Amino acid sequence: MKVITANRLLDGEVVWLGAEDLWVDALIEAKMFDGKEATTAALAVAAQAVADQKIVGPYDMDVTIDEDGIVPVRLRERIRAAGPTTHPQFRKQAASVRV
């Protein structure tokens, strides 16, 4: 399974593509895409969001689902979703992501 991620242009915040093509800042609200076709279509939505000055640097990333919700496969993406592991006070509040 894939989700689409990027950084928000205005403040650099990590965001994911959610329902109704909105960019959400909690991974739990991200929309998941199964298969190449769905991912390609989602990346086209992201490209438009880049052109509209909403986000920068979108890409797709692998995730799995477990009892905690959506879990990125790569550590890098788990850290992006949760915030720096060294500063628990800056962890994203709504993110139910273990690093």
Added chain:
Amino acid sequence: MYRYDEFDHSFVTQRTEQFKDQVRRRLAGELSEDEFKPLRLMNGLYLQLHAYMLRVAIPYGTLNGRQMRKLAHIARTYDRGYGHFTTRQNIQFNWPKLEDTPAILEELAEVEMHAIQTSGNCIRNVTADHFAGAAADEIADPRPYAEILRQWSSLHPEFSFLPRKFKIAITGAPNDRAAVQVHDIGLQLTRNEAGEVGFEVFVGGGLGRTPMIGRKVRDFLPEEDLLAYSEAILRVYNRYGRRDNKYKARIKILVHETGLEELKADIEAEFEKIRHGVLRLPDEEVRRIEAYFAPPPLEVGSDLSADVEARRETDAAFAQFLAHNLNPHRVPGYTSVTLSMKPIGGIPGDASDDQMDVIADLAEQFGHDEIRISHEQNVILPHVKLSDLPVLFDKLVAAGIAEGNAGLITDIIACPGMDYCALATARSIPVAQRISERFGAAERQAEIGELKIKISGCINACGHHHVGHIGILGLEKKGEEFYQITLGGSANENASIGEIVGRGFSSEEVVDAVEKLVDTYMGLRTGKDETFLEAYRRVGDEPFKETLYGAA
């Protein structure tokens, strides 16, 4: 300290205005990200994992209380209450909003600071010995020369699009604390037989994925030739440096591929063409710049008083601080004090807004308003009266920056690693924190003695792991963090690149591995006087391999 002249003021203000307009155009959609990215990078603004990051230049690591207070204000107002001191003696803010950056740059300009040339393929912030102008072993203060290089290299049109970034370091003391031999150009101040000041010049040092020690191209470069010779080196590099592969684009690769003798000849030929031109440094101009760095009026004082000595006997933390965090000053009765930004279990190089305010106050109160940032990510008050040490120490304790660990095993350099950095392959800071906790007991680290651990979270080596006595490189292997250990690196006047000791370790294993190395050293050293590095150089890596991997 150097004060901006009209030219400095006008170019910093112009650049701030320019960037303000560029941000406006980006947010209005007039500039695409591809168009904007090189512009923001030229102003020190990166996009990292979680947010933008603004890197602010601290030329040769020197600043005053007013400037430090401004950095505290920026951390408090526009960021999340802290900043991070870097190995280029700069400071990074990890959470600025794009729309706030023009205001931040305006605030910085008010105190003669900026973020120009803290990124991009240009000449970066020139770094210098953090004890410059104070150290007892100094031949001359390197900062006037660093300032002259700053003026020459700032917005230099010919060198704004080099094959790759370019770093210069300068030290004024024979004991190199500025790591000059691992820089693109390293300058070591020296005197010739006539007693004139000049430079030993090293070229092509660097870390990253291809670590190399700089090669000496001049035993003695006269002072007046500093700019002409630097320009000659840059011209040769700009012309012949590779642009086909960014991983082979640094000058060290050019030195390696061309050969030292041929490159030296190229540099000398270019130098011959320009040495009598506008770049020849007039003596009066050097003296004029030097005057900005005139030492504060310091009255010769006495040694530690009986009171201070008495406290040393009864207060272990104070004794540890005196033993490790003072550097001999050229004026009797004074010392240069290292404020440790490496609290046990803390994040190397991080300072809170409140700590920065305290540092500013203490510099004004006890340090003739001078502050230095070291490339080892600590803060220095270079001119402190010995008799002020007890009261200063108490204030440092209250601010949490009094750990007596300068140069010890918990005084670790660590890059931001995968907690922040988009390039990183593993985390660095948590490894540093765990090592710090493991060895945090004051007696234990004092017993181990000088031991420099340096940690990088990827092969770009921002954490200088190649020149750590123990170096740790974080990589990714099968989706897991994995750490390779090197031994025997050093960045001083006897610089060396560390050797990989063997297969790497998981995140769980790496601190135990470091402890085994330290225990092995403790077991084989000839005495407390033999440091880890000296012992390693004497016995080689066999005993260390054996302790980590068993007998071959």
